[in-house]
Amino acid sequence: MGEPLLSLEGVSRVYGEEVLVHALRDVSLDIRAGEYLSIVGPSGSGKSTMLGLLGVLDLPSSGTIRIQDVEVNTLPDAERSRLRGQAIGFVFQQFHLVPHLTALGNVETALLYRNLSRKERRRRSLEALELVDLGNRHDHRPVQMSGGEQQRVAIARAIVAEPLVVLADEPTGALDTRNAANVMEIFAGLRSDERAICLVSHDLDVAGATDRRISMRDGEIVGDEWQGSVS
Amino acid sequence: MRRFRELVGVALAGLTARKIRTFLIMLGPILGVAAIVSAIGINESSKGDLKAKLRELGTDLIVANAQDQIGGFGSNPRIPEEATARVARLPDVVSVSATLQLSNIVTLPFAEASDYYRAFPVPVIATTLELPATLEVPLVSGRFLNDYDESSGARVAVIGKDLANEYGYMANEPRSIELNGISYGVVGVLDYVLLEPSMDSAVFITFANAVEDWDIEEPDPSRLYIRAPTNTKYVAEEIPTVVSLGGPDGANTSVPTDLLDAQSQVDENLNNLTKMMGGLALVVGGVGIANVMSISVIQRSSEIGIRRALGHSRGTIALQFLFEALVVGVLGGILGAGTGAGVVWLVSEMRGYTMILSVSGLFRWALVSVAVAVVAGLYPSNKAARLEPLETLRLG
Structure with missing residues (x-):
């Protein structure tokens, strides 16, 4: 197992001013290259807060977030955003595709403002879509696709920039069983030695498919188990 | 980029x-x-x-109209002939023309058309010879009145373009018109006068003819057209004094383009x-x-x-x-x-x-x-x- 790609060190997140809500309390976690892990817990356990912090979409009230060796919570927004775009790929429960863009356009969005030619963006996006078996649907808009297909487009968008970590929030939550299984197969296929995949879910079947399971309750990590072979 | x-x-x-x-x-x-x-x-x-x-008109044309200083009812004010020469001698003035509109003249293209044309009075204007130059209006055809016409008293006339059209006058056609039964030879057609559209359907004759054929006694004009390219405003202000010289005759002046x-x-x-x-x-x-x-x-x-x-x-x-x-x-x-x-x-x-x-x-x-x-x-x-x-x- 390599150096940590993403790490939280004594991270707490408190919301509110008059009434304080401790969403996360003194959490430390390292995610290393090659890991396929899940963060599970009941509603209100702090897993979404954890995902926001891991994805650098939110900043901790205290503690440190590092992407590789870079401490991100002190960086200015532009720098932090650039790092987020390079290091992290997101998949959301509600897909969050831009409705007026085609599948290809949605995937290409992840490659904008990176000094890539249009041709290069297109080539890489088509490759990503091929990987999720949607190469022939690249010119379709989200409204013309099923939920499972939309989620596969979202996965293509998450991996097209070759991030260090793919963070997926309830990736099968809005899918039927067949599509959910298909999406889980894709995640399993995305595992590599350079990349970590982290699924956040309350679904124990999803958690069961991963190698490492982190359990959360009341804003704290209450379990960190290895379930499969550690690569 | x-x-x-x-x-x-x-x-x-x-x-x-x-x-x-x-x-x-x-x-x-x-x-x-x-x-x-x-x-x-x-x-x-x-x-x-x-x-x-x-x-087209230029902003340097002054019009001076005779004005009776006493302003009596029914008066028919005129500018003394010698005043025209005085105005012409002003330093900024390059050209002066004098006109007098004659009244009660029946103008016909030919005698036989009298029944029809009697109802439409046509202005007859006695003018000095410089009128086209002062107004900067060319002739459509023929020539304007000249020194010979003035000195010999030959009965010749120049007509406005609208009148020429109405009479069906063709360029340089030997033709005469009847002014109260007196025949005048048409020698030219004046182009449109934007500043005085009434001239477009007028007949122009010399002052010599006006004195000879119509009872006007003296060749005194009622209106002067003055071209003064420099100090136009001051010349316009000065002209009434130059015309009257303290006497009973007067004039008021205007620069028509001021209105535009x-x-x-x-x-x-x-x-x-x-x-x-x-x-x-x-x-x-x-x-x-x-x-x-x-x-x-x-x-x-x-x-x-x-x-x-x-x-x-x-x-x-x-x-x-x-x-x-x-x-x-x-x-x-x-x-x-x-x-x-x-x-x-x-x-x-x-x-x-x-x-x-x-x-x-x-x-x-x-x-x-x-x-x-x-x-x-x-x-x-x-x-x-x-x-x-x-x-x-x-x-x-």
Whole structure:
């Protein structure tokens, strides 16, 4: 197992001013290259807060977030955003595709403002879509696709920039069983030695498919188990 | 440059995705710019005709009309003949013509047409020989009255262009007309006199003929036309004194083109008013852009959230929305300028104006539209940039 790609060190997140809500309390976690892990817990356990912090979409009230060796919570927004775009790929429960863009356009969005030619963006996006078996649907808009297909487009968008970590929030939550299984197969296929995949879910079947399971309750990590072979 | 192109691409994709909404927010700048461009263009075009007229007439022609100092009822004031020579000697005066309109003369193209033409009096004007030169009006055909006509008393006449048309007079045709039964040979046709349209259907004869054939006693004119290219205003003020020399005869003077000039000044005020109204329309358009784009930011919060998650910074998001406003301003400006130009063309065609439209003016107002749109886009762009991605993405 390599150096940590993403790490939280004594991270707490408190919301509110008059009434304080401790969403996360003194959490430390390292995610290393090659890991396929899940963060599970009941509603209100702090897993979404954890995902926001891991994805650098939110900043901790205290503690440190590092992407590789870079401490991100002190960086200015532009720098932090650039790092987020390079290091992290997101998949959301509600897909969050831009409705007026085609599948290809949605995937290409992840490659904008990176000094890539249009041709290069297109080539890489088509490759990503091929990987999720949607190469022939690249010119379709989200409204013309099923939920499972939309989620596969979202996965293509998450991996097209070759991030260090793919963070997926309830990736099968809005899918039927067949599509959910298909999406889980894709995640399993995305595992590599350079990349970590982290699924956040309350679904124990999803958690069961991963190698490492982190359990959360009341804003704290209450379990960190290895379930499969550690690569 | 690549980043700029990408931003424009994203902005265009955002705008074309909601075509009707985009068109509606573009209506503000379109109407504002079109209103200003058409108002100014129509005004300029109508004023352009006035200016062309002014150029043609010159602004240095003075008209002096005889005025009875006592102002008695029924008086028929005249300017003494020698006063004409005094006016001609003024330093700034280059040309003077004297005229006297004769009354109660029945003019006929030929004697047999008397029944028909008796009902239509034609002005008969006794004039000095310099009239075409002073008015700067050429002859359409033939020649004007000359020294020989004046000294010999030959009965010759020059007619106005409208009269020539009415009489079916052909160029250089040997023809005579009847003035109270006295035959006059037509030697020339005077072109249109813009300043004195009544001359277009008048008959011009020499003062020698006027004294000989009509009972006017002295060849004293009732009106002088004076061309003074320099100090026109001062010459006009001086002429009454030069004419009267303290005696009972007098004259009042006017510079006819002053009236046209004043007319174009009035139009300038109208111009400013329409500019203000167009400006107001643009401001209202700007408020519309800010309003609709702010609503759009809320509607597109999920898109903003995902873009933030994909690594777009707050600044990039702000620029994306600012570019949308910019595109609205540019397209609105271009369409508005085009619409305005179309309106100016249509009105010019309908009213017979010579269309005058300044390209730099079109460009300037299109730029104002861009500026208004960008300023209007500042608030929604800032609002979009400040959205917290976590709040818009609604995580599990």
